[in-house]
Amino acid sequence: RRNIKRRFSEADAIYGKLASTPLHDLAPLALPGLQSRVTKNMSVAMSLDQLGAVFLESKDIDEDVVVEVESRVTAPLLWATGLSVMCSFQYGWNLANMNTPAAAMRADLGLDAAYPETDAVWGLIVAIFCLGGLIGCSVGASVAEVFGRKGALLAMSAAYSVGTLLEAASYLPGCAESPCTSGGGAILMLVGRVILGIASGATTVVVPMYL
Numbered sequence: 001r002r003n004i005k006r007r008f009s010e011a012d013a014i015y016g017k018l019a020s021t022p023l024h025d026l027a028p029l030a031l032p033g034l035q036s037r038v039t040k041n042m043s044v045a046m047s048l049d050q051l052g053a054v055f056l057e058s059k060d061i062d063e064d065v066v067v068e069v070e071s072r073v074t075a076p077l078l079w080a081t082g083l084s085v086m087c088s089f090q091y092g093w094n095l096a097n098m099n100t101p102a103a104a105m106r107a108d109l110g111l112d113a114a115y116p117e118t119d120a121v122w123g124l125i126v127a128i129f130c131l132g133g134l135i136g137c138s139v140g141a142s143v144a145e146v147f148g149r150k151g152a153l154l155a156m157s158a159a160y161s162v163g164t165l166l167e168a169a170s171y172l173p174g175c176a177e178s179p180c181t182s183g184g185g186a187i188l189m190l191v192g193r194v195i196l197g198i199a200s201g202a203t204t205v206v207v208p209m210y211l
Contacts, residue, residue, distance in 0.1 A: 110180025132197020140205030
């Protein structure tokens with residue numbers, strides 16, 4: 001009688017490690033109505049044509065493979081996290097950057113605070129960023145699916161640049177009359193805020209997917 005030993009496959013090793021984790025109770029394959037995983041005698045399924053490979057001589061058993069587990073925190077991970085978080089930083093920045101310099105910005109745009117109609121225009125310029133953010137959150141996942149997560153973040157970075165340039169150029173047209181509620185500067189600022197809002201909203205969706 002030959003001395004035979006059951007060969008432990010990679011599936012056995014994976015199952016042994018999985019048994020000590022919180023994922024042990026999860027089903028390996030999600031099926032409708034399947035709520036638990038049932039195992040019997042720690043069995044591992046194998047096709048009939050490879051059944052003979054289960055029982056091998058002791059000398060034929062491969063040596064243990066030493067796997068070096070890499071640290072969870074790596075330099076590429078930190079680099080990618082830092083760059084992606086900088087995109088999200090724009091969201092908070094554009095929410096607050098219209099408060100302190102409001103008086104100077106309104107003067108450049110011809111939106112004097114002495115006129116009630118200019119208050120409505122300025123309020124629209126400030127609030128439309130949130131509307132753009134709502135649109136960006138709605139389309140962010142679709143953009144990531146089409147262009148990939150990295151491509152989506154690069155596209156959002158380009159949108160940030162376009163929106164910023166429009167805001168910076170809003171003081172160039174000027175306005176001969178006051179109040180100037182429909183001047184070119186106010187329109188440029190309005191469009192720039194919409195683009196920044198869309199980019200910021202999409203970024204908040206794509207960044208967690210990227211990480």
